[in-house]
Amino acid sequence: MTDSIRIGIIGAGAVSDYHHVPGIDLDPRAELAAICDPNSELLAQRQSDWGKTKASTKYEEIAEDPEIDAVIIATPNFTHHEIAMACIRGGKHVMCEKPLGLNYTESAEMYRAARDANLRHMTAFTYRFAPSMRYVKHLVESGALGTPRHFRSQRFLDWPESSWGWRQSKKLAGAGDLFDMTIHRIDFAQDLLGPIKSICGAVAQFVPRDKTAEGQPCEPSEVDDWSSLIGQFENGAVGVWEGSTLMKGYHNDGFGYEWAEVNGSEGSAAYQLTDPNNILIGKPGQTMEKLPVPDEFLVIEGSPRKPHEGVPSTVFRYDLAYEFVSAIVEERDAIPGFDHGASAQLVADSVLESFEKRTWIDIQCDL
Ligand SMILES: NC(=O)C1=CN([C@@H]2O[C@H](COP(=O)(O)OP(=O)(O)OC[C@H]3O[C@@H](n4cnc5c(N)ncnc54)[C@H](OP(=O)(O)O)[C@@H]3O)[C@@H](O)[C@H]2O)C=CC1
Ligand SMILES: O=C1CO[C@H](CO)[C@@H](O)[C@@H]1O
Incomplete structure (x- = not known):
């Protein structure tokens, strides 16, 4: 890991702009290193709003990127489980928006996967x-x-x-x-x-x-x-x-x-x-x-x-x-962790x- 925690934002819609990016910008220990969204026009807009970072339309690229330490998942609810599980497999610490999954089964699986991989996990209960x-x-x-x-x-x-x-x-x-x-x-x-x-x-x-x-x-x-x-x-x-x-x-x-x-x-x-x-x-x-x-x-x-x-x-x-x-x-x-999100x-x-x-x-x- 480098000195600065390199964070990828997955999902560049409303909440990323409102909570997450201003929070990362304020923290001298972290940097926004990548953004991901399927909408390339929005990605271009965010590059201009937030500064030059890696950009991708595919979350798999962020999940597998060795130059990303942690991700914040700010996508629609049905994608949280799939994206979080891929990022955990890629060794990323994960903060994920609420609701953690579409149901308890998904959320509990996300919690157990992050815990067993000894990765930090957080539910965005603002x-x-x-x-x-x-x-x-x-x-x-x-x-x-x-x-x-x-x-x-x-x-x-x-x-x-x-x-x-x-x-x-x-x-x-x-x-x-x-x-x-x-x-x-x-x-x-x-x-x-x-x-x-x-x-x-x-x-x-x-x-x-x-x-x-x-x-x-x-x-x-x-x-x-x-x-x-x-x-x-x-x-x-x-x-x-x-x-x-x-x-x-x-x-x-x-x-x-x-x-x-x-x-x-x-x-x-x-x-x-x-x-x-x-x-x-x-x-x-x-x-x-x-x-x-x-x-x-x-x-x-x-x-x-x-x-x-x-x-x-x-x-x-x-x-x-x-x-x-x-x-x-x-x-x-x-x-709060994924355990709180699942509960x-x-x-x-x-x-x-x-x-x-x-x-x-x-x-x-x-x-
Ligand atoms: N904690 C809090 O206080 C808040 C939490 N939230 C939560 O945050 C999440 C996002 O909400 P919000 O920002 O309002 O939603 P938006 O619809 O504004 O933004 C979601 C973004 O994620 C993109 N996206 C969809 N699928 C993928 C994917 N597979 N990979 C990458 N990006 C993807 C969407 O693109 P496209 O539109 O092209 O599909 C869209 O740009 C929700 O789970 C919501 O519950 C929201 C507001 C406040
Ligand atoms: O607390 C919140 C504020 O409003 C958003 C939009 O409905 C929610 O998604 C969010 O959880």
Whole structure:
């Protein structure tokens, strides 16, 4: 390995530009060494946006390239398993977007392959890195909230009812809001309160999404527009989750309304994606109070990002790349790993099973 970690980005669409490349650019220990996307026009555009790197339309070339140390997979969901397995076979450390696979079987296989090859693996569960989320975790772990009794999360957005492209095909996306949005919240709930042991879930489709944004007819959506679950954690706490991108008026500069809270025997703490450098704290008998997140929680330890610079609801996302590179340099597990991705996937799969069978499902994770 050279001094600098040479990273290949596979999939040069929206998320690569928004989270991953700015994160790599900030980290002096890493360099963007290659980009890969089947769309050669986009590749040319990215070469001009991001600087001269190797470019390829075939992920196999990146997977086999001895001059690439690590990859970030930012492609549509149905490609994650195939691309990750090829990169692991090629000896690359892998960060992969969520949902890790199209189902638990795929995700667990990715986890076992990376673990057995002694490679670093990371699932891009972005919201774990929000400052207020990191502070809620500290409050839970330090016992400041007492015994955790209850978790609640809600992500509502007011997005167009037109086609979501690949995101509305079951074969390409797996599920709709559940795999796209709620899976993040399943992950951070387990990060805060530990494993979920049992759930009861439901999904619904609100609109056909059979027109493109330009008004042209297209294949109707096969996936959910709303997902929800209630659940019990192994530690005895209970939780409730809900998400949809079709909630009118929930616009808020594109970030919508995301609220997540932990209620304990001694207090409550709530994170909001729209205001991630502040936290809401509830103490017994008092009205909830908004407080700034202490400075030491604004960035992850060592991150070159300036804590008070940039748009707060965007810049925390750059810490994902920092964590991935740190894990490679320090030869330790990246957090969240593929095991966390697979575990959240099992819960999300169980929501679909629960709804289909109209019953509670016990979660049995065999990682
Ligand atoms: N963690 C987070 O907060 C976020 C996560 N995501 C996740 O990131 C992933 C990508 O989403 P997003 O960026 O919005 O999607 P986009 O559709 O904007 O971008 C995906 C890109 O990957 C390309 N691609 C498709 N197949 C391959 C392949 N085999 N090899 C290389 N590139 C390929 C696509 O090309 P083409 O269009 O020509 O097929 C497209 O350019 C999804 O899994 C999504 O769930 C997305 C947003 C935020
Ligand atoms: O959190 C997220 C923000 O929105 C994206 C587009 O729907 C999701 O894919 C992503 O996981």
